[in-house]
Structure formats: structure tokens, C-alpha cells
Amino acid sequence: MAELIKKYKRLLSQNNYKLTPQRNDILKVLIENKETHFSADRLYKEVQKINPDIGLATIYRNLEIFSELNIVHKLEFESDYKHYELVDMDKEHHHHLICLNCNKILEFSDEDLEKFEKRLEKEYSFLTIDHHIKFYGYCNECHINSQEG
Amino acid sequence: MAELIKKYKRLLSQNNYKLTPQRNDILKVLIENKETHFSADRLYKEVQKINPDIGLATIYRNLEIFSELNIVHKLEFESDYKHYELVDMDKEHHHHLICLNCNKILEFSDEDLEKFEKRLEKEYSFLTIDHHIKFYGYCNECHINSQEG
DNA sequence: AATAATTTAGAAATAATTACTATTAAATAT
DNA sequence: ATATTTAATAGTAATTATTTCTAAATTATT
Numbered sequence: 001m002a003e004l005i006k007k008y009k010r011l012l013s014q015n016n017y018k019l020t021p022q023r024n025d026i027l028k029v030l031i032e033n034k035e036t037h038f039s040a041d042r043l044y045k046e047v048q049k050i051n052p053d054i055g056l057a058t059i060y061r062n063l064e065i066f067s068e069l070n071i072v073h074k075l076e077f078e079s080d081y082k083h084y085e086l087v088d089m090d091k092e093h094h095h096h097l098i099c100l101n102c103n104k105i106l107e108f109s110d111e112d113l114e115k116f117e118k119r120l121e122k123e124y125s126f127l128t129i130d131h132h133i134k135f136y137g138y139c140n141e142c143h144i145n146s147q148e149g
Numbered sequence: 150m151a152e153l154i155k156k157y158k159r160l161l162s163q164n165n166y167k168l169t170p171q172r173n174d175i176l177k178v179l180i181e182n183k184e185t186h187f188s189a190d191r192l193y194k195e196v197q198k199i200n201p202d203i204g205l206a207t208i209y210r211n212l213e214i215f216s217e218l219n220i221v222h223k224l225e226f227e228s229d230y231k232h233y234e235l236v237d238m239d240k241e242h243h244h245h246l247i248c249l250n251c252n253k254i255l256e257f258s259d260e261d262l263e264k265f266e267k268r269l270e271k272e273y274s275f276l277t278i279d280h281h282i283k284f285y286g287y288c289n290e291c292h293i294n295s296q297e298g
Numbered sequence: 299a300a301t302a303a304t305t306t307a308g309a310a311a312t313a314a315t316t317a318c319t320a321t322t323a324a325a326t327a328t
Numbered sequence: 329a330t331a332t333t334t335a336a337t338a339g340t341a342a343t344t345a346t347t348t349c350t351a352a353a354t355t356a357t358t
Contacts, residue, residue: 038297
């Protein structure tokens with residue numbers, strides 16, 4: 001934990017950000033709950049337990065920065081708020097199974113894309129109705145243009 | 150077009166909804182722009198061209214209904230509004246390539262999941278940085294419970 | 299310690315979406 | 329065809345997640 005915080009401090013510092021007590025507290029909560037997807041508001045309430053003076057805007061501001069620095073992942077589900085989770089280096093890149101009924105979110109990791117869809121149903125007893133796959137990156141024009149610039 | 154509208158009329162009717170002039174106008178715009186992802190607001194402005202009295206709330210209300218009936222797909226990207234597109238039966242189930250730079254959204258269809266990630270870069274000259282895969286369906290507990298019910 | 303630059307709390311503003319209300323249109327029964 | 333019931337609408341107000349703004353506080357630097 002202390003080491004992890006140091007790592008983040010270094011990372012922040014390299015990008016001209018300081019490890020303020022507020023940032024420290026937010027990171028502490030995220031680390032202690034690295035299995036959890038937080039809404040900004042849930043995180044706010046959790047951080048308030050160790051720092052009653054924290055402001056909601058501070059949570060948002062820093063989640064944005066943490067997201068830039070790849071300290072947290074910003075997740076978009078079909079809800080009307082965003083979810084945030086700590087990026088866990090020890091954990092494989094993972095995806096989500098979202099229950100249309102109870103909204104539970106299960107995770108699975110990606111090794112072999114091919115066998116996924118079929119295996120999922122068995123391994124997780126998850127009945128797939130639909131799936132969305134999104135790739136983020138740079139399109140032809142954009143990476144060509146950025147080479148020029 | 151007229152046939153398609155008839156099909157939607159039947160579908161609405163089967164679900165105790167009427168094909169009102171407003172719904173007709175919205176569908177008309179969606180059909181004429183089936184390649185397009187609309188925001189509620191863009192759609193609103195487009196429908197206003199053929200029906201100046203249409204209300205924004207009507208757009209939202211009906212997009213919700215159309216989404217239930219699988220007439221449109223509600224899409225969530227990393228933007229702060231939702232995108233809607235007509236479900237095109239003739240079109241294969243498709244996914245999206247989202248440019249982090251210009252936000253252009255390219256489409257690709259899914260045949261063979263395995264070869265995707267590698268092929269994508271070649272076929273679309275798209276430089277993938279990250280991807281998200283989401284499966285929607287029912288988790289173990291939920292489909293078990295619904296069998297009991 | 300004095301100065302400059304960040305960061306913060308808290309409030310106000312924004313913007314997408316939803317809920318509400320009175321009115322209109324449509325469907326059904328008479 | 330007309331009266332009655334029901335569904336759908338326009339327009340507005342309310343809601344809610346998120347952003348922006350501002351003055352005060354903190355931190356780093358000299």
C-alpha cells in the first residue's frame with residue numbers, strides 16, 4: 001500500500017501534480033477497494049469517512065487526472081453515471097458481463113478472443129443476449145496526421 | 150420505406166402503442182438516415198424539419214419505446230449523451246472503432262471473432278490502443294430465478 | 299518569512315434526461 | 329355520428345451527473 005502510494009506520487013510528480021492529502025485519501029480508498037467499481041458519488045461518501053472535509057468537485061477533478069495518468073479506468077455502462085476502478089497492474093486486461101436483470105457486473109479476462117463467446121456461457125453460466133465490442137485508438141487519418149505534425 | 154413503416158406499425162400495435170404522426174415522422178427520419186448515429190437533440194432538429202411542432206420530450210419518450218421494441222439501438226460511447234441508430238435487419242451485427250483523436254466512429258461487422266484484433270489494424274488502418282468488450286445477458290442467478298418464477 | 303503556483307471547498311452553472319400537467323387526438327362504446 | 333375513455337402530445341419544470349468558477353488555503357520556491 002505505502003509502496004503503491006509512492007509509485008503514484010512519483011507518477012503524479014512526473015506530470016506536475018502533487019500528492020495532496022485529498023489525493024492520498026482518494027487513492028487509499030481506491031486501493032483498499034480495488035475490486036470495486038465506484039461511482040463518483042459512492043467514492044465521495046467512502047472518502048468522507050476518512051476525510052469529512054473532502055469536496056465532491058475534488059473527487060471529480062482527481063478522477064479525471066487519475067484517468068489521464070491511467071491510475072484509474074473510467075468505465076461506461078448503460079447507466080447514467082460513470083464507474084471508476086483502480087487499474088490493477090497485477091490483473092489481466094478484463095471485460096465485463098453485465099446482467100440485464102440485476103445489473104451485477106462480473107469480470108472476465110481476455111486470453112484467447114476466439115473461444116470467448118462460447119466459453120463464457122459455460123464458465124460463468126451467463127446467458128448472452130447481446131454484446132458490444134469497442135476498440136479505441138487512432139483511425140487512419142489521425143495517426144497519419146500525427147506523424148506529419 | 151412504406152413497408153418498413155407498416156412493419157413498425159404492426160410491432161407497435163402488438164405492444165399497445167399507436168403509430169402517431171409524431172412516431173411516424175421520427176421513424177421516417179431514422180429510416181432515411183439509417184447509417185447515422187443520432188443524439189436525441191440532433192434527431193429532434195432533423196424531425197423538426199418535417200414537423201416543426203414536435204417536442205423534445207416526445208423524441209426521448211419514443212426513443213425509449215423504440216429501444217424496448219428493438220427498433221433502435223441505444224449506444225453508449227464515452228460522450229456525455231446517448232447515441233441512437235435504427236436497427237437494420239439487413240445489416241450484420243456490428244461493432245465500433247472509435248477514434249480517440251477526431252471521435253470518428255467506424256463500423257465493422259463480426260464474423261470471426263478470433264482474427265479481429267489483428268485484422269482490424271490492417272483492414273481499417275486503425276491503431277488500437279484499448280478495447281472494451283461487453284456482453285449483455287443474464288447471470289446465473291437471474292436466469293435460474295426467472296425459470297422458477 | 300515572502301512570493302508564486304497549485305489545489306481545494308463550496309457554490310453556481312451546465313446539459314442531458316425525465317417527470318409533470320394540461321391539452322389534444324384517437325379508439326371504443328353508445 | 330356523438331359521448332366517453334384512454335393514450336399521446338407539447339411545453340415546462342424538475343432532476344441529476346458533471347463542470348466551472350471563485351475566493352481561500354496549501355504547498356513549493358526563493
